[in-house]
Amino acid sequence: MPFTRGRRQADFLLDVDFSIPGSGVTGIFGPSGSGKTTLLRCIAGLQPCTQSHLRVNGETWQSADTGAITLPVHKRPIGYVFQQPSLFPHLTAEGNLAFARKRATQPVRAEDYDEIIQLMDLSGLLDARPESLSGGEQQRVAIARALLVKPQLLLMDEPLAALDLARKRDILPYLERLHQSFDIPILYVSHSVEEIARLADYLLLMEDGRIQQAGAAPALLSRTDFPVQLGDDLGVLLEADVIERDTQWNLLRARFDGGDLWLRDSGEAPGERIRIRVLARDVSLTRTEDTDSSILNRLPMRVVDITADKDPAMVLVRMTPRATPISDNQGFITARVTRRSQDALGLAAGEEVWAQIKSVAIVR
Numbered sequence: 532m533p534f535t536r537g538r539r540q541a542d543f544l545l546d547v548d549f550s551i552p553g554s555g556v557t558g559i560f561g562p563s564g565s566g567k568t569t570l571l572r573c574i575a576g577l578q579p580c581t582q583s584h585l586r587v588n589g590e591t592w593q594s595a596d597t598g599a600i601t602l603p604v605h606k607r608p609i610g611y612v613f614q615q616p617s618l619f620p621h622l623t624a625e626g627n628l629a630f631a632r633k634r635a636t637q638p639v640r641a642e643d644y645d646e647i648i649q650l651m652d653l654s655g656l657l658d659a660r661p662e663s664l665s666g667g668e669q670q671r672v673a674i675a676r677a678l679l680v681k682p683q684l685l686l687m688d689e690p691l692a693a694l695d696l697a698r699k700r701d702i703l704p705y706l707e708r709l710h711q712s713f714d715i716p717i718l719y720v721s722h723s724v725e726e727i728a729r730l731a732d733y734l735l736l737m738e739d740g741r742i743q744q745a746g747a748a749p750a751l752l753s754r755t756d757f758p759v760q761l762g763d764d765l766g767v768l769l770e771a772d773v774i775e776r777d778t779q780w781n782l783l784r785a786r787f788d789g790g791d792l793w794l795r796d797s798g799e800a801p802g803e804r805i806r807i808r809v810l811a812r813d814v815s816l817t818r819t820e821d822t823d824s825s826i827l828n829r830l831p832m833r834v835v836d837i838t839a840d841k842d843p844a845m846v847l848v849r850m851t852p853r854a855t856p857i858s859d860n861q862g863f864i865t866a867r868v869t870r871r872s873q874d875a876l877g878l879a880a881g882e883e884v885w886a887q888i889k890s891v892a893i894v895r
């Protein structure tokens with residue numbers, strides 16, 4: 532979708548020119564008012580846009596030449612999931628789905644319907660009315676409803692924002708399944724780094740109606756100059772392979788570009804590709820290897836650069852493995868330490884250190 536200009540209010544201009552992968556989840560991240568919802572509305576054709584050109588997997592939906600909508604809104608094969616599920620209160624879950632099914636532009640085959648019900652685990656909820664469903668269950672019905680139109684593009688605008696933390700965690704596995712089962716591009720707006728880290732393959736960072744940065748989610752989320760202030764969420768997102776399972780101690784060994792890490796065993800099998808997150812605040816530094824410590828993960832690293840943190844007492848130390856220095860963001864570890872420790876340890880670019888990693892979380 533290379534080019535879109537749209538207005539929501541006199542002084543707000545959405546001015547973007549980008550392409551995203553034709554499948555997988557593209558996260559859209561950015562401060563409030565940066566234009567994330569406006570972008571989705573433009574893509575859906577709900578927002579008048581001038582000079583806009585939109586192509587989805589080879590098909591032109593909107594042309595830049597005239598600004599005229601090539602494909603009318605109701606014919607765009609889009610599924611849209613909002614923060615609020617907005618189900619019809621007088622219909623059961625099944626009634627809500629039947630309503631959407633009737634309005635689908637193409638007939639929905641029984642096997643496709645069954646697959647969607649199974650995917651969202653709705654068979655036990657079909658007779659219930661929305662008022663007797665939890666927020667997470669209602670949202671699963673809303674996602675199923677969006678899938679029933681056989682979308683070629685799924686737009687999700689903060690679908691978990693109205694749920695409490697427990698419900699969010701309940702529904703995230705369904706979103707992952709969706710990602711694995713449907714080979715369509717999903718545009719996913721969220722304010723949550725946790726959701727983006729877990730779901731997104733690709734990431735767009737928006738600010739003031741523009742795309743500030745775009746790229747693979749792990750690399751972008753691992754940058755210390757990430758334009759959105761992450762604070763305690765700052766860290767690195769790494770792709771790793773499980774290489775060993777230690778049943779005696781219930782641990783897993785995973786290999787990423789920068790070395791091996793031990794993690795708590797949560798059932799992943801050797802050979803499995805996982806995504807892990809190491810928060811900068813969970814990494815401490817020593818000059819020599821501290822073997823007399825409870826910390827299992829100690830990596831010999833070399834400092835690449837040191838940057839200021841938004842907290843003046845802290846700095847961000849980015850490191851690469853000593854043995855095999857790497858050039859992209861996929862093997863760096865970042866530590867957030869005090870400026871005082873930086874001074875006491877004499878930390879500077881090029882210096883050798885040991886990174887002690889207190890905690891590693893598997894995000895998917």
Ligand SMILES: Nc1ncnc2c1ncn2[C@@H]1O[C@H](COP(=O)(O)OP(=O)(O)OP(=O)(O)O)[C@@H](O)[C@H]1O
Pocket residue numbers: 539540543561562563564565566567568569570
């Ligand atoms: N209904 C509306 N009418 C006019 N202007 C609007 C409307 N909704 C939003 N805007 C304006 O459009 C701009 C972009 O808003 P938008 O909702 O797209 O941002 P956002 O990044 O999705 O924000 P948030 O994260 O808070 O949802 C803002 O300046 C906002 O004030």
